Amino acid sequence: MSSVNNTISLIARGEGIPLGKPGRSQESCDDELAKGPWEFDLAEALAGVPGYGPGASNADLAPADIPRQGVLPQEYKDAPDEELFARILAAKEELGDRVVVLGHFYQRDEVVRFADFVGDSFQLANAAKAKAKAEAIVFCGVHFMAETADMLSGAHQKVILPNLAAGCSMADMADLPSVEACWAELEGLYGSSPDAQGRVPVIPVTYMNSSAALKAFCGKHGGIVCTSSNAATVLEWAFERGQRVLFFPDQHLGRNTAKAMGISLENMPLWNPRMPLGGNSPETMGDAKVVLWQGFCSVHKRFTPAQIEQARQDFPGVRVIVHPECPMEVVDAADEAGSTDYILKAVQGAPDGSTFAIGTEINMVNRLAAQYPQHTIFCLDPVICPCSTMYRIHPGYLAWVLEGLLRGEVLNQITVPEEIAIDARVALERMLAAKPGVNQVPFGQSGKAREA
Numbered sequence: 001m002s003s004v005n006n007t008i009s010l011i012a013r014g015e016g017i018p019l020g021k022p023g024r025s026q027e028s029c030d031d032e033l034a035k036g037p038w039e040f041d042l043a044e045a046l047a048g049v050p051g052y053g054p055g056a057s058n059a060d061l062a063p064a065d066i067p068r069q070g071v072l073p074q075e076y077k078d079a080p081d082e083e084l085f086a087r088i089l090a091a092k093e094e095l096g097d098r099v100v101v102l103g104h105f106y107q108r109d110e111v112v113r114f115a116d117f118v119g120d121s122f123q124l125a126n127a128a129k130a131k132a133k134a135e136a137i138v139f140c141g142v143h144f145m146a147e148t149a150d151m152l153s154g155a156h157q158k159v160i161l162p163n164l165a166a167g168c169s170m171a172d173m174a175d176l177p178s179v180e181a182c183w184a185e186l187e188g189l190y191g192s193s194p195d196a197q198g199r200v201p202v203i204p205v206t207y208m209n210s211s212a213a214l215k216a217f218c219g220k221h222g223g224i225v226c227t228s229s230n231a232a233t234v235l236e237w238a239f240e241r242g243q244r245v246l247f248f249p250d251q252h253l254g255r256n257t258a259k260a261m262g263i264s265l266e267n268m269p270l271w272n273p274r275m276p277l278g279g280n281s282p283e284t285m286g287d288a289k290v291v292l293w294q295g296f297c298s299v300h301k302r303f304t305p306a307q308i309e310q311a312r313q314d315f316p317g318v319r320v321i322v323h324p325e326c327p328m329e330v331v332d333a334a335d336e337a338g339s340t341d342y343i344l345k346a347v348q349g350a351p352d353g354s355t356f357a358i359g360t361e362i363n364m365v366n367r368l369a370a371q372y373p374q375h376t377i378f379c380l381d382p383v384i385c386p387c388s389t390m391y392r393i394h395p396g397y398l399a400w401v402l403e404g405l406l407r408g409e410v411l412n413q414i415t416v417p418e419e420i421a422i423d424a425r426v427a428l429e430r431m432l433a434a435k436p437g438v439n440q441v442p443f444g445q446s447g448k449a450r451e452a
Contacts, residue, residue, distance in 0.1 A: 005109065109366075129152055129153060142168045142389050169297075171209050178273040208228075
């Protein structure tokens, strides 16, 4: 099966494209995806306007202070893929155990092929810890992931993000000043005194997909970090200690998790950081159990119930699995919802000849289809629209930072100031201790809790 990158390039050139497996038409959401990411690095620098680049997050508003990538040397822009591949392999061989390359599930195939570990952000942070001898950790993911790796890795290790423009629009939807302002309003409304059971008025919970500063905010205010696989366990932890939860930045993961736990939608107000009380009345906030930040993942909001209905019409008996970052209506319509690791294990454990319609990032779905040809696997969204920021990582950048290490030069190092890292580690350690049950799956059909 052709990689997502190659398919997009063929579509952009107008060349004949065979139907994608299983016989679905193929088109791209943006022909600009066929260009080298360095073109967008340069365009953003010249315009003085930040952006996320083509793909799912193209229309998302980027904050003015997000990291931007400098100029990539011309030799890496001009080199064909095969030359870049050879240079990457040669650099990795010479560096040996001094470097470890981590690749997120959503990375393009042309980058993942060089990863020593492939996984989600939490798995990759743990993989970095396991390679204690490595002097450099090259994180082929996005900015918040590299921050987490820096905080959990050894003091002697350098974490490198090949392209500094590989951020996350969802993570940027909640910034520290906005969260602090929200917290002040909540304290004004609820006070700060514990109830008779010793539970404080609010416990902050941040998704892993957030900045180190927000993880530190949670650590400082008695809160915790969650992943998509342990969100229910984390909410249980929070409710043992607090009367209600402030959940950010992804409203959908928070809503889907709380709903599966039996919390009413009426008790989950949405907080708009640009409006007083988040756009809610004091009465609404008085009944709140989970205050949901108005953030989302632009990849997962593309999935719809109509796509699920079409998949069922085209493939009777299809098993529909979506990520819990999808809107509630999509999770309710699917057979199951779970983390990227859950999706992978579901495919691995299925009997031969199974058919899957999967609602998550296209690079992962495409890779699963190639790795498990005994199944029929396709993306719910028929339009090829990868994560804009993951797509900013290209083999040219990977070759550049690895060859920099050969020269003794650490390029694009990600460093979290220790005054932030101290509190962020507290929230991360609480997350590490919040382990879901062995057979616990956060969601099932119609969003209800499900046993594996």
